Amino acid sequence: MMKKILLFIAMSLSLYAMNSLEIAKKSYEIMSGYQSSISKTTMILKNSNAEESIRKLEIQKLENSDGDKSLISFLYPMDIKNTKLLSYEVIGDDDKQWLYLPALKRVKRISSRNKSGSFMASEFSYEDISSQNYKNYTYPSEALKISKDGKEYFKIIRVPKDKNSGYSKQIIFVDTVTYLARFGEYFDKQNRLLKKVSFLEYQKINEVYRIKKVNMFNIQNGKSSMLIWDDDSINTNLKEQDFTKRALR
Amino acid sequence: MKKVIVVLILLINCWAIESKTNFSIKYISYTNFQNELLYYGDTKLEYTTDAFRLNTKVKYLYSNQYNEKRGVNLDEFYLTREYEDTKIEFGKIIKYSGELEGYNITDILNQKDNLFDTFDKSAKNGAFIFSGTKYIENNSLEIGTKFYEASKKYPKVDTPYAISSLSYNDDLKTESSKYSPTVYLKYNFLTDENIESDNKIILFNGYDNKRYFIPQNLLSISSYAYKVHKFLFLSNIVYEDTLFKFEGSYTDVIHDDFMSDYIQFSFGVENGFYDLKGMDINLYTEYYKYKYRDDSKIKNIDISEVYDDDIFVALKLNFNDTRDTTLKTGILFDIQNSEQVFKTEFQSRIKNGLVLSLEFLNIRSKKNTVLTNLTNHTRSIIALTYTF
Numbered sequence: 001m002m003k004k005i006l007l008f009i010a011m012s013l014s015l016y017a018m019n020s021l022e023i024a025k026k027s028y029e030i031m032s033g034y035q036s037s038i039s040k041t042t043m044i045l046k047n048s049n050a051e052e053s054i055r056k057l058e059i060q061k062l063e064n065s066d067g068d069k070s071l072i073s074f075l076y077p078m079d080i081k082n083t084k085l086l087s088y089e090v091i092g093d094d095d096k097q098w099l100y101l102p103a104l105k106r107v108k109r110i111s112s113r114n115k116s117g118s119f120m121a122s123e124f125s126y127e128d129i130s131s132q133n134y135k136n137y138t139y140p141s142e143a144l145k146i147s148k149d150g151k152e153y154f155k156i157i158r159v160p161k162d163k164n165s166g167y168s169k170q171i172i173f174v175d176t177v178t179y180l181a182r183f184g185e186y187f188d189k190q191n192r193l194l195k196k197v198s199f200l201e202y203q204k205i206n207e208v209y210r211i212k213k214v215n216m217f218n219i220q221n222g223k224s225s226m227l228i229w230d231d232d233s234i235n236t237n238l239k240e241q242d243f244t245k246r247a248l249r
Numbered sequence: 250m251k252k253v254i255v256v257l258i259l260l261i262n263c264w265a266i267e268s269k270t271n272f273s274i275k276y277i278s279y280t281n282f283q284n285e286l287l288y289y290g291d292t293k294l295e296y297t298t299d300a301f302r303l304n305t306k307v308k309y310l311y312s313n314q315y316n317e318k319r320g321v322n323l324d325e326f327y328l329t330r331e332y333e334d335t336k337i338e339f340g341k342i343i344k345y346s347g348e349l350e351g352y353n354i355t356d357i358l359n360q361k362d363n364l365f366d367t368f369d370k371s372a373k374n375g376a377f378i379f380s381g382t383k384y385i386e387n388n389s390l391e392i393g394t395k396f397y398e399a400s401k402k403y404p405k406v407d408t409p410y411a412i413s414s415l416s417y418n419d420d421l422k423t424e425s426s427k428y429s430p431t432v433y434l435k436y437n438f439l440t441d442e443n444i445e446s447d448n449k450i451i452l453f454n455g456y457d458n459k460r461y462f463i464p465q466n467l468l469s470i471s472s473y474a475y476k477v478h479k480f481l482f483l484s485n486i487v488y489e490d491t492l493f494k495f496e497g498s499y500t501d502v503i504h505d506d507f508m509s510d511y512i513q514f515s516f517g518v519e520n521g522f523y524d525l526k527g528m529d530i531n532l533y534t535e536y537y538k539y540k541y542r543d544d545s546k547i548k549n550i551d552i553s554e555v556y557d558d559d560i561f562v563a564l565k566l567n568f569n570d571t572r573d574t575t576l577k578t579g580i581l582f583d584i585q586n587s588e589q590v591f592k593t594e595f596q597s598r599i600k601n602g603l604v605l606s607l608e609f610l611n612i613r614s615k616k617n618t619v620l621t622n623l624t625n626h627t628r629s630i631i632a633l634t635y636t637f
Contacts, residue, residue: 045571046571047570047571051571052571053571053572053598053601054601076601077598077601077602077636078269078601078602078636078637079271079598079602079604079634079636080573081269081636082269096445103371104345104370104371105343105344105345106345106347109447109485109487109492110492110521111487111490111491111492111519111521112487113489113490113521113523114521114523114529115523116523116524117521117523117524117529117569118524118527118529118567118569121567121568121569121570121571121573125524164490166523166524221527240386241333241334241384241386244384244386244387245387245389246336246384246389
């Protein structure tokens with residue numbers, strides 16, 4: 001019986017392996033080219049008792065080959081409205097982040113080593129919401145082509161280059177036709193399964209794929225968070241100067 | 250009243266005015282004073298056109314126990330005009346400057362609102378300022394003028410946080426006219442190569458933010474504002490997962506015979522520990538020092554001098570739950586006088602926009618210090634804040 005199961009699994013896998021880096025690069029590239037974007041998003045947080053809490057954000061992004069820049073403005077709940085987070089991504093290293101606290105009108109530099117820390121009390125960490133640039137990871141093995149629920153995926157394993165990442169590795173399942181990531185499993189530093197991510201919906205804007213709905217489920221604490229892009233526009237003419245500390249006030 | 254509210258709502262909708270209102274009900278229990286029920290809040294309005302932005306902030310409070318804590322105050326009313334790389338601001342405005350968490354030596358443009366809460370560093374009064382800022386990427390140069398030196402209110406005798414056993418007259422006395430301008434130049438620059446730091450240098454000329462008290466008669470005192478040259482420096486340095494912070498100032502008293510030149514400096518370290526059983530913990534350690542050049546002159550004249558030879562140790566616990574629950578606790582310990590101020594705050598959102606806060610403050614002062622007048626006491630607070 002065991003042999004049959006192993007045989008079945010082996011047959012469901014493709015007999016050939018592909019280069020994981022190439023797939024990750026292709027997957028990244030079909031979502032690149034937006035230059036700049038302005039998105040209104042809703043985040044639904046669910047605790048283990050299924051109690052819900054809602055956050056609303058505006059995310060402005062500037063695409064850059066050296067690392068994206070982003071400005072996140074918190075819109076809801078009202079008590080955190082106008083709090084802003086400015087981030088400069090540094091490929092393979094600590095990002096740079098500043099937080100604007102409206103009650104004091106204070107711009108506070110924050111340590112960017114909190115990659116594994118929760119973003120707005122959600123199951124998304126700071127590194128989950130930052131750019132998923134393929135250059136931020138190494139790919140220790142070849143990709144495998146697998147079948148699941150009648151669909152084919154590339155299964156790639158990626159390891160964060162940043163030693164401060166909260167993950168030891170991530171397994172991403174990429175659609176073999178569109179090269180869009182569909183779901184994944186993230187492992188903690190002890191190599192235990194920590195989170196399951198589902199990229200539930202994409203939309204195409206001017207030939208660029210954009211994520212529309214993503215769900216993050218934390219296996220270890222039973223909480224989940226859903227991030228939904230309510231409104232999304234790209235090529236918005238945002239400039240470098242829209243992502244300086246001045247933009248925080 | 251209903252008509253006013255309806256008109257206000259219509260204006261907000263028609264003119265695309267953005268608004269944010271916090272309204273709180275706070276019950277404060279004092280060990281040495283009458284307890285109070287405090288209703289307070291603020292409303293911020295922002296009206297934006299292509300040409301300018303108008304911001305206002307109105308603060309209101311009503312204490313059922315203390316008459317001095319009743320009223321409405323226009324904290325901010327200012328215009329902002331933005332250009333490509335320049336910004337101009339004019340009006341009554343609150344500006345912040347500082348790097349440390351417990352106390353900011355360099356936050357000197359606005360006077361503290363001691364009636365609202367002596368221990369809340371966000372409680373400040375607006376000042377009439379004209380400023381222009383030139384931006385070069387993440388660096389900036391700001392030139393500003395404060396036009397008017399406003400008087401400052403203090404809690405009265407026999408109320409919490411009274412500063413003296415003599416009655417206080419809030420008629421401010423000044424070295425020259427109250428309209429004599431205070432000017433400042435602030436240069437903000439980042440370094441990125443060997444050391445990753447964010448720095449500010451401020452040159453300041455005009456009335457000192459600190460004031461001393463002069464007798465009005467045998468029974469009352471008032472504040473006196475004197476003129477100074479000030480040099481201030483702020484910096485924060487990021488090294489791995491630690492933030493190092495520094496604030497310092499040198500104050501040269503220009504003419505006043507009773508005040509000595511003085512130096513203030515403070516430094517702090519902030520460390521974060523993330524995702525510990527789902528929680529984030531931030532640890533803060535800070536030290537503040539105050540040094541007069543001439544010790545024979547006036548001392549112990551302002552609440553800011555509490556922060557002399559003091560260590561501040563604090564911890565912030567972020568539970569990362571759907572209610573954004575946080576617990577902050579810290580102690581300010583005076584090394585020289587062995588005085589202590591202990592504060593703990595707990596905050597959790599009950600519903601979207603409705604936040605429950607609990608606070609505990611304990612002061613243990615010694616004789617003949619700045620803290621003595623505040624008296625040894627404990628205050629406990631429960632508050633509900635609704636934001637809409």
